[in-house]
Amino acid sequence: MNALADGGLERREHALLPPRPGGALLAVERANICGSDVHVWRGGHPTLHDCVLGHEFVGRIVRTDGSPMVDARGEPLSEGDRLVCTYFRVCGSCAMCALGRTHLCERAYDSWGHSSLRRPHFRGAFASHYQLHPEQIRVKVPAGMPSELAALANCAVAQGLAVVDAIRPDLVDGPCLVIGAGALGLATVAGGSAVAAWDVYDRVPSRRRIAERFPNARSLGEVSSAGTLGGVYDVVVVAAGSPESFVTALEQVRPGGQIVMMGIINTRPTDTVSFIPGVLTRKGVTVTSVIRYQQRHLIAAVDLLSGPTPLREIPLADYALDDIDDALAAAERHESGRVSLVPDLDRGGL
Numbered sequence: 001m002n003a004l005a006d007g008g009l010e011r012r013e014h015a016l017l018p019p020r021p022g023g024a025l026l027a028v029e030r031a032n033i034c035g036s037d038v039h040v041w042r043g044g045h046p047t048l049h050d051c052v053l054g055h056e057f058v059g060r061i062v063r064t065d066g067s068p069m070v071d072a073r074g075e076p077l078s079e080g081d082r083l084v085c086t087y088f089r090v091c092g093s094c095a096m097c098a099l100g101r102t103h104l105c106e107r108a109y110d111s112w113g114h115s116s117l118r119r120p121h122f123r124g125a126f127a128s129h130y131q132l133h134p135e136q137i138r139v140k141v142p143a144g145m146p147s148e149l150a151a152l153a154n155c156a157v158a159q160g161l162a163v164v165d166a167i168r169p170d171l172v173d174g175p176c177l178v179i180g181a182g183a184l185g186l187a188t189v190a191g192g193s194a195v196a197a198w199d200v201y202d203r204v205p206s207r208r209r210i211a212e213r214f215p216n217a218r219s220l221g222e223v224s225s226a227g228t229l230g231g232v233y234d235v236v237v238v239a240a241g242s243p244e245s246f247v248t249a250l251e252q253v254r255p256g257g258q259i260v261m262m263g264i265i266n267t268r269p270t271d272t273v274s275f276i277p278g279v280l281t282r283k284g285v286t287v288t289s290v291i292r293y294q295q296r297h298l299i300a301a302v303d304l305l306s307g308p309t310p311l312r313e314i315p316l317a318d319y320a321l322d323d324i325d326d327a328l329a330a331a332e333r334h335e336s337g338r339v340s341l342v343p344d345l346d347r348g349g350l
Contacts, residue, residue: 001126001324002116003053007043009324014121019065022134026059026083030151031125033331033339035182035241036265041328050115052124054341055087058141058150059130071140072295082141084153084302087112088292089135103162103292107135126324128343137295139302148316149305151340152183155293157301157311160187160239162293163262167192167235168286174198177233177252180240180263181207181219183314183338188237189217190311191304199233201248202240210337213313226251228279239263243273250275250285258286265291314338320345 001009019025031054040053060082069077077083091097094106111133114123120131132138141150163184164172174196178185181202189198189211200211201220208219226232231254238245240263249259264271280287305311314337319327321343331339 001053001124001321003040003051004043007041009041009053012116014116016122016129017120017131019063019131020120020134021065022067022069023065024061024069024077024083024132025063025122026130026132027062028054028057028059028125028127028130028343029082029147031057031341032151032156032183033327033341034155035263035331037126038328038332039241039266042332051113052116052122052127054125054127055112056151056155057125057130058082058084058147058153059125059132062129071138072299073139075140077138077140082147082150083132083138084141084150084298085132085136085138086154086158086292086298087136089133090137090295091135103294108292111136126321126341128321137298139298141302142306145302145306148340149312150302152187152311152314152338153301153305154298156183156338157187157191157304158293158297159262159290160184160189161191161297161300161304163188163237163239163260163290164191165297166260166288166290168258171234171258172196174235175233176235176237177201177223177249178217178237178239179245179248180238181211182239182263182334184263185237185239186211186214186217186314186337187301187311188239189214190309191300204334206334210314214310216310223248223252228276229255229282231255231257231283233257235260237262241266243271247273247275250279250283253283253285255283256285257283258288261287261289262291316340318342318345 088108090102091107096104122129122131178200198217211219236249236253237260317336317339
């Protein structure tokens with residue numbers, strides 16, 4: 001499914017090409033709808049316009065180029081194995097990669113976020129198949145892990161763990177506020193300190209009900225006014241996409257605290273807010289931004305999902321690939337914790 005520049009989708013059919021050297025052709029088993037997919041569908045993403053949607057998924061290897069393959073743990077891979085992988089590349093040779101900042105790889109999006117008209121066509125997960133680039137980080141899914149759980153690893157859980165990793169060690173035990181009770185916000189709670197007091201703020205009642213399933217979290221439908229230079233939280237994680245969330249975070253963080261930014265990614269001229277910059281100085285607040293993540297986070301995400309975690313409680317809604325518009329609309333209405341596209345549903349589950 002290819003998103004169009006002005007919003008909407010176009011279904012396109014392409015021939016399945018052989019994998020790149022060192023890559024693999026995957027059959028998509030399940031692809032979740034992330035908030036950014038909804039933005040692209042509505043024509044509101046700042047950079048993605050004509051591209052194949054879908055990046056949070058699990059796929060099964062159906063073809064390789066014949067050369068040996070391993071995952072991020074060094075485990076050998078073969079046809080039939082299920083994988084979760086980063087949607088971005090890590091080239092290993094650019095300036096950022098040389099500094100160890102692989103999440104900021106200068107070639108991260110060279111093979112993602114492009115039109116399906118560009119070979120090898122299958123560049124996104126809202127499709128029957130996916131072409132895995134050899135520079136994408138991949139982790140083998142354990143045999144006993146259901147695909148509906150594994151699909152959360154990238155991007156929600158790995159990204160949430162990267163957010164936790166960015167919290168200052170002196171503040172990690174909180175109290176903490178997460179703005180946004182989507183999968184990213186809940187993954188942050190699940191991967192964060194078990195002794196921290198986690199408040200999860202979201203205006204959507206259905207999302208708050210999901211947050212209430214997490215034993216170490218308290219859901220909030222509103223936050224009290226803390227005053228410009230006040231604040232009660234050591235850490236405020238912005239896991240919502242609205243620019244206004246930053247203003248809320250600045251108000252709620254205490255002096256000497258930290259704001260961790262992840263949810264706000266749009267850079268359109270209309271995505272602006274007004275705040276007093278001097279408040280940051282007067283409060284001595286640290287502002288940390290997190291974009292993408294590193295290999296260890298994807299490995300840790302699979303490990304987290306392999307054990308007892310409240311993320312297993314996130315309700316899922318399954319849609320056939322042909323019903324993608326209905327699925328995107330359901331995701332936009334926050335009708336479930338995560339809305340998923342399952343290509344096999346198009347074939348009656350075969």
